[in-house]
Amino acid sequence: MPGSRKESRAKSGPRFLARRDQILDIAVAAFRQKGFAGTSMQDIGRALQRTKGSLYYYFPDKEEILHRCHVRALDHILAVAGGVRRRHARPDQALRELIVQHVRIMVHEFHGTALALELGALSGPRLQDVVRRRDRYEAMLREVLRRGVQQGRFRPVDVKLTAFAILGAINWIAQWYREHGEAGADTIGAHFADLFLRALAPPRSGRRARPSTLH
Amino acid sequence: MPGSRKESRAKSGPRFLARRDQILDIAVAAFRQKGFAGTSMQDIGRALQRTKGSLYYYFPDKEEILHRCHVRALDHILAVAGGVRRRHARPDQALRELIVQHVRIMVHEFHGTALALELGALSGPRLQDVVRRRDRYEAMLREVLRRGVQQGRFRPVDVKLTAFAILGAINWIAQWYREHGEAGADTIGAHFADLFLRALAPPRSGRRARPSTLH
DNA sequence: TCAAATATTGAACGACCGTTCAAATCCGGT
DNA sequence: ACCGGATTTGAACGGTCGTTCAATATTTGA
Numbered sequence: 074m075p076g077s078r079k080e081s082r083a084k085s086g087p088r089f090l091a092r093r094d095q096i097l098d099i100a101v102a103a104f105r106q107k108g109f110a111g112t113s114m115q116d117i118g119r120a121l122q123r124t125k126g127s128l129y130y131y132f133p134d135k136e137e138i139l140h141r142c143h144v145r146a147l148d149h150i151l152a153v154a155g156g157v158r159r160r161h162a163r164p165d166q167a168l169r170e171l172i173v174q175h176v177r178i179m180v181h182e183f184h185g186t187a188l189a190l191e192l193g194a195l196s197g198p199r200l201q202d203v204v205r206r207r208d209r210y211e212a213m214l215r216e217v218l219r220r221g222v223q224q225g226r227f228r229p230v231d232v233k234l235t236a237f238a239i240l241g242a243i244n245w246i247a248q249w250y251r252e253h254g255e256a257g258a259d260t261i262g263a264h265f266a267d268l269f270l271r272a273l274a275p276p277r278s279g280r281r282a283r284p285s286t287l288h
Numbered sequence: 289m290p291g292s293r294k295e296s297r298a299k300s301g302p303r304f305l306a307r308r309d310q311i312l313d314i315a316v317a318a319f320r321q322k323g324f325a326g327t328s329m330q331d332i333g334r335a336l337q338r339t340k341g342s343l344y345y346y347f348p349d350k351e352e353i354l355h356r357c358h359v360r361a362l363d364h365i366l367a368v369a370g371g372v373r374r375r376h377a378r379p380d381q382a383l384r385e386l387i388v389q390h391v392r393i394m395v396h397e398f399h400g401t402a403l404a405l406e407l408g409a410l411s412g413p414r415l416q417d418v419v420r421r422r423d424r425y426e427a428m429l430r431e432v433l434r435r436g437v438q439q440g441r442f443r444p445v446d447v448k449l450t451a452f453a454i455l456g457a458i459n460w461i462a463q464w465y466r467e468h469g470e471a472g473a474d475t476i477g478a479h480f481a482d483l484f485l486r487a488l489a490p491p492r493s494g495r496r497a498r499p500s501t502l503h
Numbered sequence: 504t505c506a507a508a509t510a511t512t513g514a515a516c517g518a519c520c521g522t523t524c525a526a527a528t529c530c531g532g533t
Numbered sequence: 534a535c536c537g538g539a540t541t542t543g544a545a546c547g548g549t550c551g552t553t554c555a556a557t558a559t560t561t562g563a
Binding site: 299342 | 539540541542543544
């Protein structure tokens, strides 16, 4: 019997995977609203119209649900950010789309708010797993800023602090955004992008800082 | 017996008030780290080196502890913001100090991180009480932005979205700031202030928008 | 159609939760 | 030294928590 330690066989049917995703959707919303510890397995089961016991067919424990919420959202935004990097050579254009896309994920895709979820409830390896992805995303954002500064398209700024400011402004959306509000995702995204691109605009026009050594 | 509905007499000795504040300090840190529902009365009592039962001598229930955490932090920042408004006539200078002070409260005064605490666990009147204060603070920030735009010191922007971006960048600090990190409160504050003041700088120099009607 | 595979139930478990309160302890003022 | 109010204890309460699992229901594939 190959590969049988705890689980006899990896579950992988489309039916199984679909319900697993549905549970994550429900869980993200609940965790955001009432916190991880404040959400019971019964709460999640009720929203699924199932008993809480059935959840253990899909996840080994409650913490793993939170873990998968984080991983799913981060993998998604990492993929999106990778696409942005591939499409845009100019750092200022890349930053603009990065902001717009992040806001869109945060607002439109319900599970995007997982990006603003608490890490405190994750322990050991699972925490490390999530933090690694979060760091990778932050590194991509910082890289865009760094290149912009180097090319003279952005004024010289503390890249780390600037990245935190951008991430904070966007992730904080989860705290105040309500559907049927005045501003939609792209209105918010465009406004935030304008804000930070102007904040980073170099003193005069065009590129001015030490001309790039390569090309 | 005057004023005896539930509590025979209002407790007000300096000893009592000091310990009550100490409990709030402990609670803010715990709530930030493990969430409201994830923090037990036993946890708070342990940090106080008391039994959980003793906490009920100071607060009628757990939710009231969270409530007072919020109210204390908001009242403090409201007072600070009032001072800023009194000291600065020019909106750009007011905004700079507002940002610096908010960051300072967030970083230095441990209980400042209460400003980034969850509201979801508060119910009914207590939620309303906190939201009223939060709205008052947001209104002061928006007013500074509005006056800046009106005077032509800021470019015309969506004041509400801009205020959210600023608050998000600052409140998000609670998520990443660690003591003994590289940047101190005033480094962060100055950088964030620079960022947003440049983001709001009008197209050319000085005031240009429709000249203010008064003066 | 029916057996196998997949999915869900419902009861039970020990642990810990917030809260209460009479009794015990602490401690400043005299 | 001691009184009396301020403070803390420790046990107990009903309730809910996450988790387990044998039994059962549902769906799938031949």
